[in-house]
Amino acid sequence: MVDYNGRLGSVYAAGRAMPPAEIRRWTGAFAQHVPQVRPLDVLDLGSGVGRLTPGLAEEFQGQVYGVEPSDRMREAAEQAPHPGVTYLKGSAEDIPLPEASVDMVLMFLSFHHSTDQLQGLREVRRVLRPGGAALLRTQFTDLMPDLFWYEYFPSARAVDAAMYRSLADTKALAVEAGLVPADDVVRLQGETHRTLRERYERLRLRALSTFEHLPADEVEAGFARFAEDAERDPDRQMPRYDATMLVLTRPR
Incomplete structure (x- = not known):
């Protein structure tokens, strides 16, 4: 488990920030896979520092709930309040919302942090309205x-x-929780192109949970080589990777 109340929580906002255009691109992509009526009430499950939560309120025009277990991350999100957003302490395994209270659940790079993923998906099904969608x-x-x-x-x-x-194991878990997975995974365009220098400056903050699990000497040596390459070839354009998403629905 990663402690988001510790070092990672202190660097997450800077190391994982999204510019407004990037947020609009993501929320617009999500809109293609949920009911088209508006407003839609949304749960951002594992909302962190609120990177996407205000953008979800703008896109879907309903009430948005950001549920986050880390006090540090949630407090950071609350520093930029939005009239359509309510932040709540909770987790995937224990969502502090009533049954059938939202039309959409977004789990943006948070599902792998669940301590009990089956229970988390059961909770997602519980809070979704019939016909609602969960975007994993x-x-x-x-x-x-x-x-x-x-x-x-x-x-x-x-x-x-x-x-x-x-993918197969995730689908099977969703079915066991009472959700219906889409046949195919959705491939979305990943984050915008960045130069090698920009990638280095972003990654050196170690705001990815991956770095919490690596040996310290490997991290130190890796960033030393990374810094040398970024200094030697700062403007090299780095690859842009597809992002994957699985759509789950609560049956009507």
């Missing part, structure tokens, strides 16, 4: 991208793979 934006062990920065940290790929389930 996550990685799958059998569909993981070969990130360029893995070359600097030899253990990182295995660490990341250990955090996630395969």
